[in-house]
Amino acid sequence: MRATAVALDRTLAALADPERRRTVDVLRAGPHRAGDLAKAIGLRGPAMSRHLRVLRESGLVEESHPEFDARVRIYRLRPAPIAELKAWLELTEQLWADELAAFKAHVEGR
Amino acid sequence: MASRVLVAIRVAATPERAFAVFTEEIATWWQPNGLFQFTPRGPGRLAIEPGSGGRLTETQPDGRVFEIGRITVWKPPSELAFDWRQASFAPAQKTEVRVRFEPAGSETRVTVEHFGWDAIPPEHAARHGFPIDVFLRRHAEWWQALLSSYKSWIIA
Numbered sequence: 273m274r275a276t277a278v279a280l281d282r283t284l285a286a287l288a289d290p291e292r293r294r295t296v297d298v299l300r301a302g303p304h305r306a307g308d309l310a311k312a313i314g315l316r317g318p319a320m321s322r323h324l325r326v327l328r329e330s331g332l333v334e335e336s337h338p339e340f341d342a343r344v345r346i347y348r349l350r351p352a353p354i355a356e357l358k359a360w361l362e363l364t365e366q367l368w369a370d371e372l373a374a375f376k377a378h379v380e381g382r
Numbered sequence: 383m384a385s386r387v388l389v390a391i392r393v394a395a396t397p398e399r400a401f402a403v404f405t406e407e408i409a410t411w412w413q414p415n416g417l418f419q420f421t422p423r424g425p426g427r428l429a430i431e432p433g434s435g436g437r438l439t440e441t442q443p444d445g446r447v448f449e450i451g452r453i454t455v456w457k458p459p460s461e462l463a464f465d466w467r468q469a470s471f472a473p474a475q476k477t478e479v480r481v482r483f484e485p486a487g488s489e490t491r492v493t494v495e496h497f498g499w500d501a502i503p504p505e506h507a508a509r510h511g512f513p514i515d516v517f518l519r520r521h522a523e524w525w526q527a528l529l530s531s532y533k534s535w536i537i538a
Contacts, residue, residue: 284498361387364387364496365387365389367415368387368389368494368496369389370413370415371411371412371413371415371494372389372390372391372492372494373391374411374412374413375391375393375403375404375411375412375492376391376392376393376492377411378403378407378410378411379393379394379395379399379400379403379404379411380393380394380395
């Protein structure tokens with residue numbers, strides 16, 4: 273549970289930046305090269321690299337190389353962090369449902 | 383608004399009494415929840431200091447006090463809002479809880495909304511000068527699209 277909370281915090285921190293959210297948007301259409309991503313988002317190479325590093329460390333994206341050229345980097349989305357985010361929302365909903373049921377029992381004197 | 387959690391319940395009480403019990407007796411009705419701890423030091427006793435700017439705290443078994451958040455809206459008997467931070471949250475990460483108490487016949491409908499950092503409540507956005515409608519709509523759409531496309535990522 274603790275490890276999940278840490279991973280979730282990384283996901284939320286990574287998605288807290290609008291340029292990184294736009295990067296995720298672009299990657300939803302499919303894998304992209306770093307250069308094409310920078311062009312699509314309107315960022316310079318170094319800024320794009322910084323964002324991609326944060327996204328990679330959060331586990332939201334992964335990097336690979338085409339067989340023909342090890343210098344080319346291709347980025348794609350990984351679904352696991354979003355699954356964790358959904359699980360957190362469901363857990364939060366369950367928490368409040370339980371607490372409100374306890375509140376109702378208390379206020380109604382049962 | 384996929385990253386907003388909304389839960390509602392009806393209680394047999396007036397809004398005045400529901401608001402008072404919710405805030406004054408939270409130490410009694412709040413159930414410690416093992417899955418959702420504020421700090422790793424284990425569940426403690428919750429308390430709400432009345433009034434805007436008051437604190438929502440948890441007093442640990444060892445006597446230490448953890449501040450969960452501050453009251454941002456205090457409008458008895460209809461509305462209450464407070465910030466919500468767990469010890470595991472990243473420094474920039476903040477969530478907000480809004481509670482509404484609305485008359486429903488002789489009863490009261492109590493609605494809890496828990497917003498993540500991304501789904502900023504309207505007055506919060508106003509404080510920071512965002513164009514509210516556009517801002518919220520964009521975020522809501524973004525999250526809906528993100529979560530609904532989650533399945534297609536797995537298949538792809």
